[in-house]
Amino acid sequence: MTARLELRHPAGRTTIRVGAGALDEPAPEVAAAIGGKLVFLVTSPAVAGLHAGRLAALEARAREWRRLDVPDGEEAKRLEVAQELWREMLEAGGKRDSSVVAFGGGTVGDLAGFVAAGFLRGIDYVQVPTTLLAQVDASVGGKTAVNLPEAKNSVGFFHHPAGVICDTSLLATLEPAELRSGLFEVVKIGAIQQPALLDAVAESLPRLLEGDAGALAPIVAAAVAAKIEVVEADPSESDRRRLLNFGHTLGHALESVFGYRGLRHGEAVGYGMLFALRLAERRGLDAAAARRVRELIRRIGLPPLGDFAIDELLERTARDKKARETGLAWVYPRALGDGRIDAAIDPAEIRATLAEFAADPWAG
Ligand SMILES: NC(=O)c1ccc[n+]([C@@H]2O[C@H](COP(=O)([O-])OP(=O)(O)OC[C@H]3O[C@@H](n4cnc5c(N)ncnc54)[C@H](O)[C@@H]3O)[C@@H](O)[C@H]2O)c1
Numbered sequence: 102m103t104a105r106l107e108l109r110h111p112a113g114r115t116t117i118r119v120g121a122g123a124l125d126e127p128a129p130e131v132a133a134a135i136g137g138k139l140v141f142l143v144t145s146p147a148v149a150g151l152h153a154g155r156l157a158a159l160e161a162r163a164r165e166w167r168r169l170d171v172p173d174g175e176e177a178k179r180l181e182v183a184q185e186l187w188r189e190m191l192e193a194g195g196k197r198d199s200s201v202v203a204f205g206g207g208t209v210g211d212l213a214g215f216v217a218a219g220f221l222r223g224i225d226y227v228q229v230p231t232t233l234l235a236q237v238d239a240s241v242g243g244k245t246a247v248n249l250p251e252a253k254n255s256v257g258f259f260h261h262p263a264g265v266i267c268d269t270s271l272l273a274t275l276e277p278a279e280l281r282s283g284l285f286e287v288v289k290i291g292a293i294q295q296p297a298l299l300d301a302v303a304e305s306l307p308r309l310l311e312g313d314a315g316a317l318a319p320i321v322a323a324a325v326a327a328k329i330e331v332v333e334a335d336p337s338e339s340d341r342r343r344l345l346n347f348g349h350t351l352g353h354a355l356e357s358v359f360g361y362r363g364l365r366h367g368e369a370v371g372y373g374m375l376f377a378l379r380l381a382e383r384r385g386l387d388a389a390a391a392r393r394v395r396e397l398i399r400r401i402g403l404p405p406l407g408d409f410a411i412d413e414l415l416e417r418t419a420r421d422k423k424a425r426e427t428g429l430a431w432v433y434p435r436a437l438g439d440g441r442i443d444a445a446i447d448p449a450e451i452r453a454t455l456a457e458f459a460a461d462p463w464a465g
Pocket residue numbers: 145147148151152173174175178205206207208209211231232233234235238239240241242243244245246254271272273274275276279282366
C-alpha cells in the first residue's frame with residue numbers, strides 16, 4: 102500500500118509517493134520525467150551498493166541510464182563536485198530534456214537537485230530519498246544547496262522535482278542513529294503543526310527504530326503531508342515556512358560548533374528543540390505539553406552533548422543564514438500544533454537560557 106501526495110508550487114506540481122514498494126510503481130509524472138530520456142543517476146557508492154537494484158523499474162523506462170557517483174555526506178555538497186557532474190553530463194551528451202535521479206540521503210539529494218537546477222538553466226529531476234531524514238524533510242519542498250567553506254547551504258536554488266519516491270523499504274539498512282536523526286524531524290513537525298504525529302511516533306517507536314517499512318510508511322506520509330501544507334502556503338520561505346526551523350536556530354549552531362561530525366543534523370535539531378521548549382514554556386506552552394515532547398525526544402535517544410563555549414555558540418547562532426536584517430527568529434510551539442515565529446526575544450534571555458541549557462539540556 103502506498104500513499105500518493107501532491108505538492109503544488111509556483112512552477113507546477115510534484116507527485117510524492119510514500120510506502121514500502123513505492124519504487125516499483127512509479128507515478129505517471131515520474132515515468133514522464135524519465136521515459137525515453139538520458140537519465141543521470143546521482144548517488145553514492147555506499148547507497149548504490151546497498152540498493153541500486155531497487156531502481157530497476159525506473160531504469161527500464163530510460164533511453165540511457167548513466168550512474169554518476171559522488172561522495173557521501175557533506176563532502177557531496179561542494180561546488181567542485183557539482184562542477185564535476187556538470188562536465189560529465191555535458192560530455193555524456195546531456196541536453197535540456199535529460200533528467201537527473203537523486204538516490205541517497207539529504208546530502209546527495211541537495212547536491213543532485215542543485216546540479217539539476219543549474220544544468221542548462223534547469224532540467225527535470227526525481228528525488229529518491231534513502232534516509233528517513235531525507236524522506237520526511239529534505240526531498241520535499243524544492244530547496245537545493247551546496248555548502249561554501251564559510252557557511253552551510255549558502256548557495257542554492259528553489260527547484261522542485263517532478264516526483265519524489267519515498268520507499269520506506271530502503272530504510273531497513275540505515276544505522277539506528279540515522280533513523281533517530283530522521284525521527285527528530287518528525288517530532289519537529291508534530292510539535293509545531295500536528296500533535297497526533299507525536300502520539301503516532303510514541304506508539305510505534307520500537308518498530309520505527311528497527312527500520313520497519315510498514316511502521317515507517319504512515320509516519321513518513323503524515324510528516325510529508327504536514328510539510329506540504331507549510332510549503333504550499335509559503336513556497337519561497339518568506340514567512341510561514343520558517344516554522345520548519347523549530348529546533349534549527351540552535352541546532353545549526355550546534356552542528357557548526359561540533360564541526361558537522363560530532364553531531365548529526367537531526368541530533369542537533371533534537372537538542373535545539375529541547376532548548377526552544379524552554380523559551381516556549383515562558384511564552385504559554387504548558388509544562389505537561391513540553392514534558393511530552395521532551396520525553397519523546399528522550400525515548401528516541403540523543404547521544405551526549407559535548408562541551409561548548411556559550412559565546413561561540415551565540416556567535417554561530419547570529420551568523421545562521423536564517424538571521425535576517427530584522428533580527429534572529431526563534432520558533433517554538435505556543436501550544437502543541439501551534440508553532441510561532443518570534444523575532445523579539447531579548448538576547449540577554451537567550452544567553453541566560455543557554456547557560457541553563459548547558460548545565461542540563463533535559464531540564465524544563
Ligand atoms: N533541502 C532541504 O529542504 C533540506 C532539509 C533538511 C535537511 N537537508 C540536508 O540534508 C542533509 C542531511 O541528510 P541525511 O541526514 O540524509 O544525511 P546523509 O545524506 O549524509 O546520509 C547519512 C548517511 O546515511 C547513509 N545512507 C543513506 N541511505 C542509506 C540506506 N538506505 N541504508 C544505509 N545507509 C544509508 C549515507 O551513506 C550516509 O552515510 C544535510 O546536508 C541537510 O542540510 C536539506
